[in-house]
Amino acid sequence: MSHTKETALLKRREFLKFIGKAGLSLPVLQASGLGAGLLLGRQAMAAAVDMRRVIFLYVPDGTPLAASYSYTPSDDLTLKTCSAPLEDVKNHCVFLRDVEIVGGGGHGLTQRVLGAFADGVTGTIDLALGETVGSTSPVASLRLGIRTRGLDPISARGFAAVTDYQDNPQTAFEKLFGGAIDASPIGAKRDKKMLEINRAALEKIKTRLGNYELHRLEEHQDAIAKLQSDIDAASQGSAPAGCSDPLFNPQGLSAQQVDTEFTNLFALQSENAILALKCNLTRVVTMQLGTHQSDFAVTGLSGDYHTSIHSGNLDYYASYRTYFSERVAHLIRRLAEEDDPAGGKMIDSTLVVQVTDMADGNAHTGSDAPYMLAGGGSAVNRGRVISVGNHHQLLDTAAEYMGVYGNIGGYAPAGPASNILF
Template identity: 25%
Template sequence: MYHPDGAFLEQWHPSALTGSIGTLPESLLPLVPYRDQLVLLRRLNLMDGNGDGHEEAARCLLSGSIDPVNGSLDVHLADHFKQALLHVGIQASKNQGHSISFLPGGSEKIADDSPLAVYQRLFQGSGMPAGASDAAMLKNVEKELQSFLAKTDIERERNKLQQHLQQIQVLLRPTVGCSGYDLSAFAYDDSKKWEDKTAPVIMKMQMSNLVHAMECGLARVATLQFSRHTSTIKMDYDWLNRWNNEWPMESHQASHNSGAIHAQQKKWLNQQLAILFGLLAARPEPRVGRGGSMLDNSLVLVVTEIAQGASHTRKDMPYYLMGGKGIAGYNPGRILDCNGAPHSQLLYSMAQVLGGKPQGSYASAGALKGLIPI
């Protein structure tokens, strides 16, 4: 999950560099119910911690390089699981050149900012499990693909065929709840998706889209992008009182001019993410043979492109991981001192934790010491 323009570090980072999680700082207070699933990262640097500017920093967030020609972690993991990446946003695609996801070759993977379009595609279109007549056709296609697979030894072709087979198996899989959720619970007008006041409902709908898609087996990897770097979004919601009679500030403006307002903006974002974590925690893991909740078996990485707006520093980035208590070898519920390591090591280790192979620009970074046993 991406949020823009860094954080007010004095109200984000705990005072400790390592150990168990005690009292959470102001911006992280909404995460208290999920403290045992939380890993707070300290002294992790974006790349080498140097540089200036939001754009190049955003490009390297998930790719490990300011030139994302080798693609990004989310795309790599989706390819590993043989499923398409579900990339959704809240005012993320308003301008080009602001994505955090990249395909091999370096082209942007653009977020879909319409929660209604995402819902329709997932639960009312081709993303839906097949009906009886469609199932018969899919089974015939499955049989043909299996025949082709048995006849070829070319690895690239076998990988493609296996990917198609897995998608067909997802569509044929008997699932519950794949009709989506009750849209009437959200007062949403798609023509107003670019209005700042609509952002809270879009955020909730996109999170519902992600959780239901994963519960149904329609996605294994998702990227949720809240706005974009140097964001102009004004978060003047009912939780945010005005300080000193100031008018509501844009995200980027607050990051430079008001630590108090910026800290509250980040607290609001974590309040929304707590809803996402609650949805995952309330649902049993749908994959056969896995116990626990969806949160126990998921790993959510929360990132931003700079550490603090006023200084544009990229050192001691305000990142955290949520979930994963049911993942073998992974130990949440703590603060991890990264001791100045580059964030590309975090990307490397996340690929390992989730069963993928580190690749692209972060493949040579090596593992982040202390995140998982090496």
């Protein structure tokens, strides 16, 4: 763990002790709004994670004969058949070996891939992040589909799946940029909202504090006031390039809602995701490719994905799984090309978490599943193959990357995976 992370955790513990001595329980503290403000905002800024983003990318039904056979590269990053399209971006990636899907493989209950049924949590990781780091964003967490047709969403609270996936790229774009949200300057507005949460929470708990604790809290208010003036001064600048008047689909790709346009639909949704992140509309995106039943086709391949999986022809199944890796590679390339308003490229501040619900889709197994991370900048030990116990540890790793592990319920008893984050 880095020195900055250790410092942030120490400060959080010190603040909780301070609040405890004042007679305030953690539930009262969280109910006051400080869970989204004081405990998250200041620690996130201290740990330099306040502008990190995450994309959860669901690819259904595993890979032929499980990851070690057709997907996971060797330690020197020699790629397998189904990961071969990642060749030019593999140094941005962390390939995970021996990943066990908690709850096993098989059709149905796809919500488990984002942790809906983990003990002690209130929902999938994207929703949990939406309630914490997303609480000060215009869109808490964004869900984009590619030929899901509104079926089998992976985001859920237990068995209660969400219903806000947007399969149509143009509809998604219009909801994001069609006038309901003022996109200029979004970053300053998000910061101001965080300050408003802090102020409201502080006022609510003042009456519960003694003189010493009240003085300590007023010192914090002074720091907030200074930050407010800094933000006000910075907010006179222009919005990030392309955010004040964004255009949908300048390349004129087909957005027709049919399987044969899968490649174009994925490209358009990728642009929506990148633009929403870049313009600070959200910090959390979930992209779902199809459904767990794999009853859909893709551009340029015969039949449908389900038929390929159970055809008895490994090359046929592999052709589909390789195609999905081509889409993932496209997203990584676009993140590596796109300028980050804060400096560098979007890949430097965005972690892509590739998830699935099976190891081998034909056998419906859950051991040795093809999971992969990409991006995340210098915080991530990229260009490696790393062993991981189970997929819940990867969800905790994403929470740690976003600066809120320990503020939201942990998904794995063992905590985040080792050797992934610096």
